[in-house]
Amino acid sequence: MVQSNKKTIIMFSGDLDKAMAGFIIANGAAAMGDDVTMFFTFWGLNILRKPENVPVKKGFLEKIFGWMMPRGAEKLGLSKMNFWGMGAVMMKKIMGDKQVNTLPELIASAQALGVKMVACTMSMDVMGIKEEELIPGLEFAGVATYLGEADQAGVNLFI
């Protein structure tokens, strides 16, 4: 069976642990020469937020969502045993001790290796997240783009 060397990953969850899993797979595949596209949707958009507050015009509920959701890769919690952030701090401490790449490092490496990172425009609209609030180097598209890529890929994951 001939397989495509293309892979897609939908990043739905904004959890530190799941984000790391997604980026470890993406980096591994890209390092092996694969063509990798990551689609960031719903909570997954939080992974891409800039750490600083970016002044943009938002509606009331959009502002609330914006305040309550973690602003960027450094602020994400764990999907389990997070304990109001303590779990994430512990996990990052352990990873630092073991010299595992941090999530920001994994994101930078993915970009350097040519992983295509696409932010879902419909989710951005719903969450009230604007382009200026996200890190540079992204593309912006919707579900049709995802489907077009997935159709050509041999591995498609939803994380």
Add this chain to the structure above:
Amino acid sequence: MVQSNKKTIIMFSGDLDKAMAGFIIANGAAAMGDDVTMFFTFWGLNILRKPENVPVKKGFLEKIFGWMMPRGAEKLGLSKMNFWGMGAVMMKKIMGDKQVNTLPELIASAQALGVKMVACTMSMDVMGIKEEELIPGLEFAGVATYLGEADQAGVNLFI
């Protein structure tokens, strides 16, 4: 590489946000002419429950599960930031303001577009959910049917 235009999605989670993600993908693919099958298993069955109470004979634990689990697409919570339902209400308010399709609309649209929706019979047995409690238009099958479909599909997601 020739790809199948078939897609399968396992709907395991009964969260509003994940259900929306699944149905947005299913609707998008079906609108592009793909052959889409969704398998509803475990908590995902709650997406398909009728909103009204359907009188069926159940054991004690089955009744408790039935009472505690959300009854249909209108009652689902968010996977994150749900805050006892307030998050889901906020999300639905925002989506209404932005004129995003609601989950019940997405389900109806998927059915109209010919998306095959299969309820997992083993999960129904375990959760104590009967056919009469689920919306019309479903098929009923088990893991073997899923595997048969997934084998012919180019995109297979677990949500």
Add this chain to the structure above:
Amino acid sequence: MVQSNKKTIIMFSGDLDKAMAGFIIANGAAAMGDDVTMFFTFWGLNILRKPENVPVKKGFLEKIFGWMMPRGAEKLGLSKMNFWGMGAVMMKKIMGDKQVNTLPELIASAQALGVKMVACTMSMDVMGIKEEELIPGLEFAGVATYLGEADQAGVNLFI
């Protein structure tokens, strides 16, 4: 379209319900003659822990993680409605009444059917989990091995 009969499942979550879903799919596929590889990473490693305490040398944070995480398939909670373990007990009681295979039975069956079970070595390092703490019959590998297998598989799930 000619499809591979190979399947891979990443077991990321250590929840009882998700673990059962993964093993039900793996067993079904293996029973139909498919070649199935399961990769256990992050919380998914807890599914493979031996129930007894295995004396191994660990750092302080590794010990804390080890104490807090469930030790093996019998100790897992549900991803929803767990209520400090009561939900998992109820679910197991119902499954017992309905004569559904338990998770330990599903794991044994998967091993008997030749499902390849791989523990992610990077996750083991981060979580501080040693080979001696895991059930026998596993392989140990990293993301490159996963990618090699996924490239040859027709169905790849992330659970």
